[in-house]
Amino acid sequence: MANSKFEYVKQFEQPDNLLPNTWIVVRIDGRGFTKFANKYAFEKPNDKRALELMNAAARAVMGEVQDITVAYGVSDEYSFVFHKTCSLFERRASKLVSTIVSTFTAYYVHYWSTYFTDTPLSAPLPSFDGRAVCYPTVQNLRDYMSWRQVDCHINNLYNTTHWALIQLGGMDGTEAEMTLKGTYAADKNEILFSKFSINYNNEPEMYKKGSVVFRDYELVEPGTHNTSIDADHLAEPVQQSKTQTENDRKRRAKARIVVEHLDIIKDDFWNRRPWLLSNKPGRVPKEP
Amino acid sequence: MANSKFEYVKQFEQPDNLLPNTWIVVRIDGRGFTKFANKYAFEKPNDKRALELMNAAARAVMGEVQDITVAYGVSDEYSFVFHKTCSLFERRASKLVSTIVSTFTAYYVHYWSTYFTDTPLSAPLPSFDGRAVCYPTVQNLRDYMSWRQVDCHINNLYNTTHWALIQLGGMDGTEAEMTLKGTYAADKNEILFSKFSINYNNEPEMYKKGSVVFRDYELVEPGTHNTSIDADHLAEPVQQSKTQTENDRKRRAKARIVVEHLDIIKDDFWNRRPWLLSNKPGRVPKEP
């Protein structure tokens, strides 16, 4: 039985290759995680186990998909960045998004019991949706990353104050909400400090800054590289030798993937890690 | 700290809403499943546990995403069909694909130990990619489904014979391949029967026909509905009452989701289950 009669249906598949020479960000978000967090009694305002599970899954994704150069996570979302020269899956959006989402989900479910040792998962299971967005310049990409980290800060300050009013101040949700209506950052800091002796600056970095995941090479002295400029002005379609590509691959595979909680808005983070934007692996640090 | 300075990056998100009034098929495929199957020593040519795990995951997806009307699976792939009137996620391709892929993966990993009781999963974990394709007419959709089922048949007949030559005939892979080169279906049936006394017709239906998943209502007498015609000629943007929509939802929720191994190429399957193409839930059968 030949299959040719029906094969014409393949022509309905439409290409979705993303514009070359642009940075690709795949962002995934937990689906219905408010409900999910309630079901498993996530601690408020931040559940350390849940965040570390997210980070572990993100780290695993980066281990399996070498083309990701950096990832940033906060709450139930994670953004994965592919270098502008990436040609994985011919840059097909659906392949990139579905691969990231599926791999992340697999590890999230698999690692669940490591972080939530007492509460086994049950249906409906956690899941994530995702999408890909292209950013033409390093400036656009960094602004995207900054946007997510500022969002992290705004939400965490709000949530920290909101839950302090409830957990320590005895308010109900509506009262806490009314109290915070129209307040600025300074007001919230003040509420935390004066009412609950909480210095927001001393809150855990993971909560205040989110988590950034990347391959770890030796840091570079600021000023010796000008990454942003370089990265946009890579002579286009650089064809490096196979040997060079293979060497890069090996160095990448050797590099440790780390999860840190750093400021990714200022230049320093990027200047000291030029490999993030240049896509050239750095020097693998010696084991301590 | 206001976030407005960076928010402009949102404008880089590009819409990917699929053309209205077309059937949407989301097909997912196992990533690197040849290697994965070897790692877990899947039985050849078909591993019953692996297929039943796929079916269980697909069933769970359909339970969570009511908008799917029918799904068809074979080997490490599964196709999920959304009715042409579906408006889930405003028909955004990335949301539809990532939700299906993520939910499927979650259940696949979660149910693993139910089907593979002796071999716990370990990294690298199984994952799936996916894509969405639009089909304008019932004929196109059914041709797509037929294409997959014919593919199932062709591959299964080949694999059954190939592995018989190896497992029962003592050939190695290359010899088996050479033996089958240029053969027709009849030749393979003949090899199976004459050499190994295997009547291909008696092979399990799940292997020969794949698996079709759908909500189960009372079957309809053939000839009393003409589904294909009706389904293309639904008066466009039918606005049904909220009560009607709610009733439909409830009937759908009550319906049992079944996995069967039927011929989906011939009209009979579709004619007796008009709800698959009409999207009007049928009559829920009484419990036996």
Next chain:
Amino acid sequence: MANSKFEYVKQFEQPDNLLPNTWIVVRIDGRGFTKFANKYAFEKPNDKRALELMNAAARAVMGEVQDITVAYGVSDEYSFVFHKTCSLFERRASKLVSTIVSTFTAYYVHYWSTYFTDTPLSAPLPSFDGRAVCYPTVQNLRDYMSWRQVDCHINNLYNTTHWALIQLGGMDGTEAEMTLKGTYAADKNEILFSKFSINYNNEPEMYKKGSVVFRDYELVEPGTHNTSIDADHLAEPVQQSKTQTENDRKRRAKARIVVEHLDIIKDDFWNRRPWLLSNKPGRVPKEP
């Protein structure tokens, strides 16, 4: 000097092929035609010369692009319909749209002096923009056509009354506008009749119904064809013989392209001209 160094830029071209098996409508609109109409003192509410120039250009477009089955024009817009099986330019949107827009503009400028015998064109010249939209079913396509014709009717009744109030009733634009605010069709008919003895039904058909352009074959007796159903249920990828295709081409080339002012909302127009939806040329009428 080889060109290979720069040729990589070709990979930035992204495909824009429209979904197969859907009706393609390319609609073009005059750019800044309010100003343009004032510059050339178009008569109000309708300028016969301007409309006939539009029709002449549309007729020429259909003569050059055989794949168009029917076109409908009103005011400074024209919609061109490609049959769902059309494969012109591999259905690339930009090629289809730019070809139609360019050909239409060429004839509009070229024929200008035929219809506006006293006023030569001068810069800025008239121009048109365009876009392509896909409609999956005959019902969707006919609803699109009905939408444009209803729009023609609503606008023409309004404009006819508005300009009667000004030209015959001595009002200024604002007074006319205020008079018509909140009125229904019946009110406008009544104003025309009672104040100005104008029976709207006797207005020229071209103004009331717009213009429909198509190849003229012998009309078919209603009831002998069921076009709508047939057109959606064409057995998909019909491969007709080369001879048949060539015959069709010749019959199409022989057919006269006519401009008429008919009701295209009711079934009758379509039922009597089955070739519009079936894409099978009819019988060329004998010369009178």
Next chain:
Amino acid sequence: MANSKFEYVKQFEQPDNLLPNTWIVVRIDGRGFTKFANKYAFEKPNDKRALELMNAAARAVMGEVQDITVAYGVSDEYSFVFHKTCSLFERRASKLVSTIVSTFTAYYVHYWSTYFTDTPLSAPLPSFDGRAVCYPTVQNLRDYMSWRQVDCHINNLYNTTHWALIQLGGMDGTEAEMTLKGTYAADKNEILFSKFSINYNNEPEMYKKGSVVFRDYELVEPGTHNTSIDADHLAEPVQQSKTQTENDRKRRAKARIVVEHLDIIKDDFWNRRPWLLSNKPGRVPKEP
């Protein structure tokens, strides 16, 4: 008669906005211009009138569409460049392409009799198709422009030699083709010089380099601006004041649009005209 019943068809229109912050090139090409050139007996290898007509139409397009910063034409094609910050028509591809193609066609037909004084146009009329492509960086854009100019050079050298062999050397087309098969640029230069005493370097610049169209401001001393870097690193979404925008508009309107035949591959052209990439109008030169 309300139109709401049919208005749902509007939802089938799909957005086609091009990625922000990328350079947009709209390239148009003559349709069937080999045949067209024969019909009007264009001179070979270059018809001065035809090229000047193309240039006149391109100049008119740039006069009407201020957002175009530079255009480059060769043979029957023209590329129009929109600055990466352009927001015309919300960057909708179909609007941008159709507007350029239509305006160009209008002027081509309208100006025809100025350049072809003896041969009036007749049906089928000349027409153009077009498409839009996005380039993320200045490097990509300049490589695109270089690609076109190198193509111009390669084709013109070939055509000049080919037609010399025919017109001066008495060969027929096939003989000329065979003679040139496998030859390099140096060989063609040698054939021209030794056989026909033609020094290719003395050929008209318009034939050798094509035509570049831009607004003319005072040239800038090389080295005082570094345009390429600046242009990619414009602080993103710069919001300039309305006054500034209006001032820019006026300066642009005052600038003369010139057609020149220059090398656009080397840096010099771009460095001395920083407004082409910065989109900041320069200083309007005093009338001579």
